[in-house]
Amino acid sequence: MSNGTPLRRAVSSLERTGGRRPQELVDYAEGIRRMKALDADDPRSLSFQAAIHGRDGEPDSQNPDWDQCQHQSWFFLPWHRMYLVEFERIIGSLIDKQDWRLPYWDYNADSSLASSSRWNVPPEFLDPPDPNANPLFVQRRKTKLTKEEREWETALRAREFASPANTMVANGFGGGEIAAPQQFGGARTGTLEGQPHNTVHRIIGGLMGNPFSAGFDPLFWLHHANIDRLWEVWLKQGRRNPRLSSWLDTSFSFPTADGGRETRRISEVVKTEPLGYAYDDTTPPPPPVRRELRRRVTPIPGPETVMEETPDATPAAQPELIGATEAPVSLDQGVTLSVGLERPANWGLTRRIEESVGGLESTVDVEAMGTEAALEGEVWLQLENVRGLEPSVGVYRIYVNVPESEDPDDHPELRVGLFSTFGLEAASAQGQGMTQAFDITDVARQLYSEGRWDPENVKLSLVPHADVDDREATPNEVTVDRIAVYVVPGQ
Amino acid sequence: MSFPASSAPAVALIGHRRRRRRLGRSLDANPDRWIVPLAVLLGVSVIAHGFGAEGADWSAGSLVHNAGHWVVMAVAMMLPTVRPAARLAALGTLFSRRRVTVAWYVAGFAAVWAGFGLVAAGAGAALPLRSGPAGLWLAAAALVAMAWQGSAVRRRAMSRCSPTPTLPLRGWTANWRTITSGAGHGRRCLFTCWASMLVMVASPHPLLMGALLGIHAYERRSGPDPFAEQRWRAPAAAYGAIAGAGAVVFVLRVL
Numbered sequence: 001m002s003n004g005t006p007l008r009r010a011v012s013s014l015e016r017t018g019g020r021r022p023q024e025l026v027d028y029a030e031g032i033r034r035m036k037a038l039d040a041d042d043p044r045s046l047s048f049q050a051a052i053h054g055r056d057g058e059p060d061s062q063n064p065d066w067d068q069c070q071h072q073s074w075f076f077l078p079w080h081r082m083y084l085v086e087f088e089r090i091i092g093s094l095i096d097k098q099d100w101r102l103p104y105w106d107y108n109a110d111s112s113l114a115s116s117s118r119w120n121v122p123p124e125f126l127d128p129p130d131p132n133a134n135p136l137f138v139q140r141r142k143t144k145l146t147k148e149e150r151e152w153e154t155a156l157r158a159r160e161f162a163s164p165a166n167t168m169v170a171n172g173f174g175g176g177e178i179a180a181p182q183q184f185g186g187a188r189t190g191t192l193e194g195q196p197h198n199t200v201h202r203i204i205g206g207l208m209g210n211p212f213s214a215g216f217d218p219l220f221w222l223h224h225a226n227i228d229r230l231w232e233v234w235l236k237q238g239r240r241n242p243r244l245s246s247w248l249d250t251s252f253s254f255p256t257a258d259g260g261r262e263t264r265r266i267s268e269v270v271k272t273e274p275l276g277y278a279y280d281d282t283t284p285p286p287p288p289v290r291r292e293l294r295r296r297v298t299p300i301p302g303p304e305t306v307m308e309e310t311p312d313a314t315p316a317a318q319p320e321l322i323g324a325t326e327a328p329v330s331l332d333q334g335v336t337l338s339v340g341l342e343r344p345a346n347w348g349l350t351r352r353i354e355e356s357v358g359g360l361e362s363t364v365d366v367e368a369m370g371t372e373a374a375l376e377g378e379v380w381l382q383l384e385n386v387r388g389l390e391p392s393v394g395v396y397r398i399y400v401n402v403p404e405s406e407d408p409d410d411h412p413e414l415r416v417g418l419f420s421t422f423g424l425e426a427a428s429a430q431g432q433g434m435t436q437a438f439d440i441t442d443v444a445r446q447l448y449s450e451g452r453w454d455p456e457n458v459k460l461s462l463v464p465h466a467d468v469d470d471r472e473a474t475p476n477e478v479t480v481d482r483i484a485v486y487v488v489p490g491q
Numbered sequence: 492m493s494f495p496a497s498s499a500p501a502v503a504l505i506g507h508r509r510r511r512r513r514l515g516r517s518l519d520a521n522p523d524r525w526i527v528p529l530a531v532l533l534g535v536s537v538i539a540h541g542f543g544a545e546g547a548d549w550s551a552g553s554l555v556h557n558a559g560h561w562v563v564m565a566v567a568m569m570l571p572t573v574r575p576a577a578r579l580a581a582l583g584t585l586f587s588r589r590r591v592t593v594a595w596y597v598a599g600f601a602a603v604w605a606g607f608g609l610v611a612a613g614a615g616a617a618l619p620l621r622s623g624p625a626g627l628w629l630a631a632a633a634l635v636a637m638a639w640q641g642s643a644v645r646r647r648a649m650s651r652c653s654p655t656p657t658l659p660l661r662g663w664t665a666n667w668r669t670i671t672s673g674a675g676h677g678r679r680c681l682f683t684c685w686a687s688m689l690v691m692v693a694s695p696h697p698l699l700m701g702a703l704l705g706i707h708a709y710e711r712r713s714g715p716d717p718f719a720e721q722r723w724r725a726p727a728a729a730y731g732a733i734a735g736a737g738a739v740v741f742v743l744r745v746l
Contacts, residue, residue, distance in 0.1 A: 166575065168583045168655070179711070318520060320586055326659045345519075345586035384583075384657045432654055482657035484583070 005278040006099045008225055010106035011122045013280070024103050025124045025136070031091035031100075032135040032218050043255035044090045050215030052083065052254065054183070054426070065255055069211060071423050072434060073186045074162040074175040074242065076193050077231050078266040079252055080224050085275050086254040086262060087221060093257035101277050104225035107145050108152040108196065120144045121204070125219050136218045140206035142466075149203045149395075149466075154417065154439060155191040156234050157288045161242050163188050169319045169380050169486045170437040173234055179246060184211075184423055185431015192234070194436045197227050198420035202394040203466055209394065211423045232272065232282040241270050290490075291442040293375050294449035297368045320344050322374060323458070324484035331386070331396065331478040334463045341455040343370020344487050371448065371455050378488040379444045380437045381460070383419060387433035388478035391421045395465040400443050401452060408463050414447075416440045418465060421478065433481075440485075458485070515590075522589040523578035526570055526597060533567035534704075538697045554616050561608035561615075564695065565688065566601045568704060569680060572653075572711065573600045576676055580656045580669065592658065592669050599673025600680070607681055611692045626740030632686075632693035633734035639686035640727040648683045649710070652676075690733060702733065 014022030038045035043065065053069040070079035084102065092100040105122065121143045125136045158173035165177040165187075176187030189198070200223055201208050207217040214220045235241070242248070248267040256262045272278055323341035381398070396419045399408045408414070417438040427434045447453035460483060518524060540560065577596040581589040639645050656672040659665040687703055706726045 166578055166582070168579060319582070321583055321660075322585070324657075324660055326661075326664075342585060385655070431651065435655070484657070 003273075003278075005273050006101045006276065007280045008101045008229070008277050009103050009280045010109070011103040011222060012106050012109065014103060021124055022103075024100070025122070027095050027097060027100050028091065028103070028218065029124070029135045031095045034094040035090065036135065043259070044094065044257060046216060048255075049087055049090070050213070053215040054212040056212045065253075067183055068252070069183060070181055070252075071184050071193065071211065072175060072189045072427060072431075073178045073182060074172065074190070074247055075178075075181050075250065075252075075266075076190060077174045077228070078247075078250075078269055079181070081228050081231075081269050081272075081275075082252050082254055082262075082264055084221065084224055084228060085269075085277075086256055088277070090257045102221055102225045104229050104279070105219065105222040106226060106281075107150040107200065108226065108230070121219060122222075138207055138217050138219075141204050141208065141217070141219070142206075145200065145203060148397075148412075148415070149199055149418070150196055151199075151418075152192075152196045152230065153285050153288070155195055156230065156237065156285060157439065158191045158234070159239070161240065162247070163190075167319055168321065168382070168484075169488060170382060170435050171319075171378070171380055171439070171488060173239070174231070176435075177242075177244075177247070181250065181252070183426070183430060185427035185429075185433060187435070189434055189436040191437075191439075192227065192230055194420070195418055197223075198422040199395060199418050201422040202420040205394065209422065211426060228272075229279045229282065232279055233284055236282050237284045237287075291445045293372065293445050295372055297372060319380075319486045319488040321484055321486050323455075324482050329480050329483060331462055331480055332388075332391070332393065334393075334396065334461070336402075336459065336461040337483070339458050339460060339483065339485060341371075341374070341458055341485055343367065343455070344374050367455065371453065374455075374487045375441070375445050375448055377490040378439060378441045380486045380488060381416060381440045382435065382437040382484045382486060383480050384435050384484055385433040385481035386419070386421075386424060386435070386478065387428040387481075388421065389425050389428060391424060391478045393421065393464040393466075393478065395420045396462045397465045398438060399461040399463065400440055401447055401459050402461050408461050414443060416443055419462070424478070437486075519586055519589050521578075522581040522593040523574050526574045526577065526593070530567050530570035533563050533570070534700075537564045537567055537700065554612065557615060558609050558612035561612040561695070562605045563608075564691070564700065565604040565608035565611070568688075568700065568707070569604045569677075569684075570597070570601070572680060572707065573597060573673070573676060576653045576655070577673070580658060580672065583656070584658055584665070585660050588660070588665065591666070595666050595669035596656075596673035596676075599670035599675075600677040601673075603674050603677030603681055607685075607688065611688065615692055615695070626737040626742075626744060628693040628737075629690065629699075630734045630737030630741065632689045633730045633737060636686040636690055637727045637730035637734065640723050640730055645683060646723060648679065652679050652683050654679075690730075694737075699733070702729065706730075 009024070011022075011025070014024050016022055032046060035044060035046040035049065038048075040047040042048060048065075051063070051066040055066055068079070069083075070076050088100070088102045089098075091102070092098045121141060124134075125141075126143060127137075128134050129137055129139075131137050131139070155173065158171060160172050161174045163170050163172035163176040165179070170176055170188030170190070172188070172190050173192055175190035175193060178187045201211075201214060204217075204219065204223075207213040208220055208223070248270075249265055251263050251265045253261055253263040269275060322344055323339045325337060325339060329335055329337065381400070397408065398416050398419060399411060399414045400416055402408045402411050402414055419436060419438075421434075424434055444453060537560070573596070577593045577600070580596045581592040584592045654672075654676065656669075656676075658668050658672065684707070687706065690699060690703060706729050710726055
C-alpha cells in the first residue's frame with residue numbers, strides 16, 4: 001500500500017520463495033479461470049471483456065460495449081486505463097478480494113538491476129503449458145523479448161502528450177489529437193503506443209498479436225498495466241497531460257463487476273489514486289542526453305535583428321517538412337530507398353543569408369548551414385499511411401544510412417526504431433492506415449559529425465525484423481503512402 | 492538608423508517589399524488563413540441575395556442565374572469544412588509549396604461542390620418544387636436527411652471524410668495530386684452530406700442555410716465517431732424540427 005492505496009507491483013518482484021507461485025498470480029489465474037467459465041454474454045466473462053477491446057470482423061453495433069478500443073490517437077492511454085480498472089475490479093470481485101491489484105509486466109526494467117528472466121514472459125504464464133491446468137497459459141506466444149524489442153526510453157523523450165490536430169508530425173507521447181473517439185486509423189500513433197506497446201504485442205504474437213484477440217491472453221492485461229505505468233513515469237518527468245476540453249471532457253463507459261455501468265470522463269482518470277491503485281515504481285529514467293551537433297560552419301550573426309524586424313515572419317515553432325518519398329512504397333519484404341532533404345525555409349535561415357550577409361553568400365557554405373539549422377532541432381522520420389492486411393512481417397527495423405552492400409544488422413548504431421504492424425489491418429479498414437514517427441536526431445547528428453550525412457541522399461532501410469507467429473498468414477502487400485522527414489524546433 | 496530626406500522613396504519601396512514579404516511568409520506559416528474569410532464573403536453575398544426578391548424562389552430567375560446562386564452557396568457552405576484538411580495538406584509539403592497546395596486543394600474540393608450546385612440548380616428547375624404543396628417538399632427532404640443522419644453508412648463515411656493527404660513534393664504531379672486529393676475530399680464530403688443539401692434544393696432559404704451550417708458546425712465539433720449514437724442524435728433531431736416546420740407551413744397553407 002502507498003498512503004493506503006493498493007499497489008500494482010512489478011511481476012518480477014512478486015514473492016516466489018521456495019519455488020512457490022506468487023499469491024497475486026495464483027489469484028489472477030483463479031480470476032481468469034472463473035471469467036472463462038462465465039457465459040460469453042456476461043459482461044464479466046473473459047470473452048466479453050476481450051470483445052470490448054475488439055472482435056474479429058466488421059465493427060458490430062449489436063453490442064455498444066464491443067469494439068471500443070482506442071488506438072492511434074490521444075484517447076489510447078485514458079481509454080485503456082479505464083478498461084483495466086474495470087477488469088481489475090471484475091477479477092477482485094470474482095475471487096472476492098477487493099484489494100487485489102493487477103501486476104504489471106516490467107520488461108522495461110533496468111538491465112543492470114534485473115535478471116535476464118525479467119524480460120521473458122513470466123514463468124507462471126508458461127508453465128504448465130496446458131490451458132486447462134494453467135489459465136494463464138496460451139499457445140503460440142514468443143517467450144522472450146530482446147533489449148531492442150523492449151526499448152522504451154525513446155518513447156518517454158516526447159515533450160508533449162499529443163500531436164496537435166493541425167500539425168503533421170506524430171511526435172506526441174500519447175498519440176495524435178482527434179475530435180472524437182475512433183477505434184482505429186483516426187490519427188497518428190503516439191511514441192509510447194508505437195514502442196514498446198505495438199512492438200511487444202506483435203513480437204509476443206499469438207493472441208496478443210492481433211487487437212481483436214489480444215484481450216483473450218491474460219498477459220495482455222499485465223502488458224497494458226505496464227503501459228499505463230509508463231504514462232505515470234512520463235508525467236513524473238515534469239510533463240503535462242492535455243488541458244483541452246476535447247480530451248478532458250471525453251467520456252467512456254464500461255460494464256462493471258456488479259452488473260452496472262461506469263462512465264468516466266478523462267479528467268477523472270488522469271490520476272490513479274482516485275481509481276484505487278498506484279504503482280510501486282514510477283521512477284523516471286535519467287534525463288535524455290542529446291548528441292551534440294558538431295558544427296562545420298560558423299553561424300551567421302544577425303538573426304536577432306531580423307527577428308526584431310519581422311516578429312511574425314519567422315514562426316520558428318512550426319515543424320517543417322524537408323523531404324519525402326515521391327511515390328507509395330511497398331514494404332512487404334523490406335525496402336531501401338533514398339530521400340533528398342532541403343534546408344528548412346521557415347527558420348529565418350534564408351532571410352539571414354539574404355539580409356545579413358548578402359554578397360557574402362558565395363563564401364558561406366549555405367547547404368551546410370541549412371543542414372545544421374535542421375540538426376539544431378529535432379529530426380523526425382515519419383511513415384505515413386501504412387496500409388496492409390494480415391501482413392506476413394510483424395515488425396520492421398528502421399535504419400538510416402547503412403553503408404552500401406553492408407548488412408543493417410551489423411549497424412545497430414544506425415537503427416532508429418521498430419515499426420510494428422499491430423492493428424495495421426484494422427487501421428487500413430477503418431481509416432487511412434497507420435502513421436508513426438521516429439526521432440532520428442541523434443543518428444543524424446552523429447552521421448553529420450562523421451561527414452556521412454548527405455542531405456541530398458539520406459538512405460533509409462526498412463528491414464523485416466520478426467515474422468508473425470505460426471499463424472497461417474497469407475502474405476499481403478504492406479504499403480506506405482509516403483516516408484517523410486520533418487524538422488521540429490528543439491527546446 | 493536614419494536616412495537623408497532624398498532617400499524617402501527608396502525607403503518606402505523597401506518598406507513595401509518588406510511588408511509584402513512579411514505577408515507572404517505569414518501566409519506560408521498559416522496558408523489556410525484566407526479560407527474562412529472567403530467563405531464568409533460568399534455566404535454574405537448569398538444571404539444578401541437570398542433575402543431579395545429571387546433568391547429563395549426556384550421559379551424566379553433563369554437557370555443560369557439559379558446555377559450561379561447555387562454554386563456560390565454550395566461552395567460557401569462547404570469551404571469551412573475543408574480548412575483543416577487543406578492546412579494539413581500544406582504543412583505536409585515543402586515550405587515553398589504551402590500556399591499553392593492550399594489553393595489547389597481548395598480548388599479541387601470546391602469543384603466537386605460547384606458541380607453539385609449545378610446539378611441541384613437543374614433539379615430545382617426540373618422538379619415541380621414550386622407547383623407542389625408548399626412545405627411538403629421541405630418536410631420530405633428533411634425527413635430523408637434525418638434518416639440518412641442516423642444511418643450506419645453515413646456515420647462510417649463521416650469518419651473518412653477528412654483524410655490527411657500525403658502528396659508528392661514537386662512539379663505538376665504534386666499539383667495534380669493536390670487537386671485530386673481535394674476533389675476526393677469533396678466527393679467523400681458530398682457522399683456524407685448530400686441529404687443535408689437536399690433540404691436546400693427543396694427550399695433554398697437563407698434561414699435554412701444558417702440552420703444547416705449550425706448542424707455541420709456541431710458535427711465537426713463533436714467529431715467523426717461512427718459508433719457513438721449520441722453524436723448524431725442532435726443533428727437528426729434538428730432535421731426532424733425542420734421537417735416539422737415544413738409540415739406546419741404546409742398545413743397552414745392548406746387551411
